[in-house]
Amino acid sequence: MKHTLLGFVLVLLLALPARAQDAFVSALRGLGEGFSETATAVERLGASGDPRALPVLRALQDGRLQRLPDGRILVPREAGFVDAATGAAAEATGGEAVRVNNRVRAALRGALGQLQILSPDAGERSAAADAVFRSRSAENVPLLKTALERETLPAIREKLRLALAATQLVAGDEAAKRDAIALLGAAGTTEARALLIEAKAANAGLAAPIDAAIASIDQTLAFRQAGETLFQGLSLGSVLLLAALGLAITFGVMGVINMAHGEFVMLGAYATFVVQEACRGTALAPYALPLAIPFAFLVTAAIGALLERGLIRYLYGRPLETLLMTFGVGMILQQAVRLAFGAQNREVISPSWMQGTLLLPGGVAVTQNRLWIILFGLAVFLMVVAAIRFTRFGLEMRAVVQNRRIAATMGIRTGRVDALTFAFGSGLAGLAGVALSQIDNVSPNLGTGYIIDSFMVVVFGGVGSLAGTLVGAFTLGIVNKVLEPYAGAVLAKVFVLVAIMLFIQRRPRGLFALKGRAAEA
Amino acid sequence: MSATALPAPAGAARITIRLVLAGIVLVLAALPILNALPESHALHVSDFIVTVGGKWITYAILALAIDLAWGYAGILSLGHGAFFALGGYAMGMHLMRLIGPRGVYGHPVLPDFMVFLGYKELPWYWLGFEFFPYALFMAMFVPGLLALIVGWLAFRSRITGVYFSIITQAMTYALMLAFFRNDMGFGGNNGFTDFKELLGMPLRSANARATLFYASLVLLLISLWLCWRIAESKLGRVLVAIRDAESRVRFLGYDVTQHKLFVFVVSAVIAGLAGALYVPQVGIINPGEFSPGNSIEAVIWVAVGGRGTLLGAILGAFSVNALKTWLTTVAPDLWLFALGGLFVAVTLFLPRGLIGLITKAPGR
Numbered sequence: 001m002k003h004t005l006l007g008f009v010l011v012l013l014l015a016l017p018a019r020a021q022d023a024f025v026s027a028l029r030g031l032g033e034g035f036s037e038t039a040t041a042v043e044r045l046g047a048s049g050d051p052r053a054l055p056v057l058r059a060l061q062d063g064r065l066q067r068l069p070d071g072r073i074l075v076p077r078e079a080g081f082v083d084a085a086t087g088a089a090a091e092a093t094g095g096e097a098v099r100v101n102n103r104v105r106a107a108l109r110g111a112l113g114q115l116q117i118l119s120p121d122a123g124e125r126s127a128a129a130d131a132v133f134r135s136r137s138a139e140n141v142p143l144l145k146t147a148l149e150r151e152t153l154p155a156i157r158e159k160l161r162l163a164l165a166a167t168q169l170v171a172g173d174e175a176a177k178r179d180a181i182a183l184l185g186a187a188g189t190t191e192a193r194a195l196l197i198e199a200k201a202a203n204a205g206l207a208a209p210i211d212a213a214i215a216s217i218d219q220t221l222a223f224r225q226a227g228e229t230l231f232q233g234l235s236l237g238s239v240l241l242l243a244a245l246g247l248a249i250t251f252g253v254m255g256v257i258n259m260a261h262g263e264f265v266m267l268g269a270y271a272t273f274v275v276q277e278a279c280r281g282t283a284l285a286p287y288a289l290p291l292a293i294p295f296a297f298l299v300t301a302a303i304g305a306l307l308e309r310g311l312i313r314y315l316y317g318r319p320l321e322t323l324l325m326t327f328g329v330g331m332i333l334q335q336a337v338r339l340a341f342g343a344q345n346r347e348v349i350s351p352s353w354m355q356g357t358l359l360l361p362g363g364v365a366v367t368q369n370r371l372w373i374i375l376f377g378l379a380v381f382l383m384v385v386a387a388i389r390f391t392r393f394g395l396e397m398r399a400v401v402q403n404r405r406i407a408a409t410m411g412i413r414t415g416r417v418d419a420l421t422f423a424f425g426s427g428l429a430g431l432a433g434v435a436l437s438q439i440d441n442v443s444p445n446l447g448t449g450y451i452i453d454s455f456m457v458v459v460f461g462g463v464g465s466l467a468g469t470l471v472g473a474f475t476l477g478i479v480n481k482v483l484e485p486y487a488g489a490v491l492a493k494v495f496v497l498v499a500i501m502l503f504i505q506r507r508p509r510g511l512f513a514l515k516g517r518a519a520e521a
Numbered sequence: 522m523s524a525t526a527l528p529a530p531a532g533a534a535r536i537t538i539r540l541v542l543a544g545i546v547l548v549l550a551a552l553p554i555l556n557a558l559p560e561s562h563a564l565h566v567s568d569f570i571v572t573v574g575g576k577w578i579t580y581a582i583l584a585l586a587i588d589l590a591w592g593y594a595g596i597l598s599l600g601h602g603a604f605f606a607l608g609g610y611a612m613g614m615h616l617m618r619l620i621g622p623r624g625v626y627g628h629p630v631l632p633d634f635m636v637f638l639g640y641k642e643l644p645w646y647w648l649g650f651e652f653f654p655y656a657l658f659m660a661m662f663v664p665g666l667l668a669l670i671v672g673w674l675a676f677r678s679r680i681t682g683v684y685f686s687i688i689t690q691a692m693t694y695a696l697m698l699a700f701f702r703n704d705m706g707f708g709g710n711n712g713f714t715d716f717k718e719l720l721g722m723p724l725r726s727a728n729a730r731a732t733l734f735y736a737s738l739v740l741l742l743i744s745l746w747l748c749w750r751i752a753e754s755k756l757g758r759v760l761v762a763i764r765d766a767e768s769r770v771r772f773l774g775y776d777v778t779q780h781k782l783f784v785f786v787v788s789a790v791i792a793g794l795a796g797a798l799y800v801p802q803v804g805i806i807n808p809g810e811f812s813p814g815n816s817i818e819a820v821i822w823v824a825v826g827g828r829g830t831l832l833g834a835i836l837g838a839f840s841v842n843a844l845k846t847w848l849t850t851v852a853p854d855l856w857l858f859a860l861g862g863l864f865v866a867v868t869l870f871l872p873r874g875l876i877g878l879i880t881k882a883p884g885r
Contacts, residue, residue, distance in 0.1 A: 257683045314869060319683045320597045321868040324824060327817055328864020335857035452694050452813070455687045490698045497695040501671075501688060505678050 046111025185213025237477025262447025268433020304426025827874025
């Protein structure tokens with residue numbers, strides 16, 4: 001009596017899921033009977049929407065699904081097999097792999113897409129929505145509608161709606177098609193545009209709305225393109241700004257032409273690499289980049305101070321000699337780094353919060369690390385301005401630049417100010433190196449690519465003017481990127497160089513020329 | 522710019538220098554003859570030495586050109602390598618045309634790289650380069666024209682000193698980028714190579730080697746004589762005055778722009794000719810010759826030898842390149858340290874260069 005009761009309860013318990021899985025279990029039987037039976041079974045499994053069908057189909061796709069002579073289907077696990085119908089562990093002896101042909105493969109793709117679109121994993125759902133968008137078969141319409149009802153994540157909802165629209169464009173009725181066209185037009189992607197052009201050939205009656213949708217997409221795309229070009233220009237501009245800020249101090253303020261400036265940038269990048277390696281495996285690893293900022297500044301500033309005190313100060317008032325001498329120093333630094341770290345590129349890994357792409361309103365995609373560099377460049381610029389304006393050191397620096405002898409009589413130690421100013425400029429180059437390590441290859445000749453452009457920025461903006469450096473850097477960056485699609489990267493650069501040469505015909509002292517007495521200094 | 526005048530060496534020193542020069546010329550002139558001796562002979566000189574010697578002579582001519590502009594007029598060009606390379610490209614185009622149908626693709630007219638890149642016919646700017654005199658003319662004309670344009674733009678708006686240096690560096694950098702492009706029609710990345718012959722002489726023959734060597738030597742002497750004449754003339758005095766006090770010369774009524782432009786163009790033409798002789802001797806020309814590093818290396822030859830002395834430039838070109846050839850075989854890693862060290866040492870401790878050591882003229 002007790003046993004019958006227990007058995008009854010057990011049957012009840014098992015019957016609930018069993019009824020729901022009836023379709024699943026019965027569909028399993030077709031697998032391995034023959035290619036066309038297998039394909040039908042796969043389609044039925046896909047339509048069942050049962051989560052347990054997913055591992056079965058994946059195993060089939062990989063050719064690892066086993067069928068025993070008694071018709072049971074075994075799914076491989078990490079170790080051994082389980083019975084697909086009951087979930088119990090089973091021995092695979094005597095079984096053979098279920099074979100697939102092209103028809104089965106096609107059915108598999110559709111079924112996997114159907115199952116994945118209902119998968120609990122958001123990434124899988126998103127990928128499945130993309131796949132359905134591309135495959136566009138009419139039978140997916142009910143599935144997509146179910147999925148849309150269930151979906152909670154807005155990003156995936158959007159994808160599903162597009163996939164539904166794309167499907168209805170080939171399979172829906174007139175009204176559904178019109179809605180689909182409007183939706184695709186609003187999506188503003190190149191894929192949607194291609195779909196619409198395809199649909200235009202098939203639906204002559206809908207030519208007008210389709211044309212309108214395509215025009216709207218073209219507009220969106222042009223806008224997005226402009227936004228992305230602008231962003232790239234700002235990004236290049238911020239890099240130039242960082243590289244040129246140090247020059248604006250050493251060359252613009254002190255009048256010392258430092259051809260080793262590019263090598264200081266390179267040293268900053270290597271300092272970042274060193275900090276990263278030192279932090280590797282420790283609790284500090286995620287903070288390596290923020291830690292590298294002061295480290296790179298101090299290292300390059302110290303080398304800069306050493307260079308100024310040890311060599312450059314003997315050549316004050318002889319700019320051409322300074323140019324040659326610092327070029328030699330740059331060579332030595334470059335070769336020293338090449339011997340110490342090797343000639344190959346070193347990899348500096350961006351922290352996770354800097355990786356990935358950010359989608360701005362309007363669909364403009366911006367890479368996070370470049371966005372950070374723009375912010376970093378502006379922050380450094382503001383700090384430099386503040387340091388020169390509001391600190392004691394800035395005051396002394398301006399005093400020495402304006403009138404060295406009077407400054408000295410006022411008790412300013414001009415030699416110390418010279419060293420500090422040069423160290424400051426060099427440290428800024430180090431900061432540029434930290435930023436560049438995130439977007440460029442860290443190699444011994446990292447700096448050579450930026451030095452000429454940086455000088456151009458300073459000359460263009462006006463020597464001795466920080467505002468000029470800011471405007472110059474962003475102007476050059478944006479002009480470069482705007483020209484690139486028309487002329488190619490190299491010719492764009494050549495054009496910019498020529499344009500600057502012509503520009504200083506009109507304004508030999510740059511965009512923001514110093515006026516009055518300061519101009520003579 | 523140093524305000525120190527660099528007086529012409531006087532008396533005994535002057536004679537010493539001229540004797541040294543005559544000695545160098547004689548030794549150099551003997552090289553191809555010694556090369557013709559049988560290999561077993563004690564005084565035989567290898568082909569390699571003759572080629573390297575010829576190459577160094579063209580370097581010396583380039584140094585001379587830089588010294589004329591920098592040492593006398595105070596124009597420090599960091600783009601003279603561009604004039605040298607342009608001259609080289611002009612000669613390279615001639616040599617490419619002479620290959621004719623013997624290229625790998627066997628096209629009767631087009632050089633290999635053009636066939637490879639799908640050119641149907643010769644670009645217009647290649648026309649005429651099959652004639653040697655035209656190529657030689659272009660090797661002077663193109664660098665001269667570029668110098669005229671850049672110089673006119675720069676000197677007119679009184680861009681001097683380091684600003685001019687940076688502009689010229691940007692110029693050679695821009696040219697390098699441009700010549701790296703395949704669709705410029707100059708062979709892109711690979712430039713020109715695989716030359717066969719010049720003026721009917723196979724380039725690998727001893728005859729061609731000796732001819733090119735003597736041509737370089739003669740050009741060196743002519744350039745030296747020309748620079749000397751310019752330096753000794755009234756024009757030369759004005760140039761030195763411009764170097765030391767440009768504004769004063771302008772206020773005295775001289776046309777500073779014209780003077781600087783003249784010397785800059787002459788200098789560029791000499792550099793172009795040097796490049797034209799360089800290419801057949803090394804057998805290759807590619808955009809790397811435009812790299813800013815090359816130009817600045819040439820400037821350091823002049824600085825090492827002693828600028829404003831002409832002979833110093835030649836001396837510097839030979840000694841630095843000898844050091845380079847030796848060091849890059851013995852300890853390649855050290856060469857860049859040595860070169861960098863030269864920049865530092867010469868500017869700090871030897872502002873008058875090697876010549877300054879010999880002449881011991883009254884110091885600063």
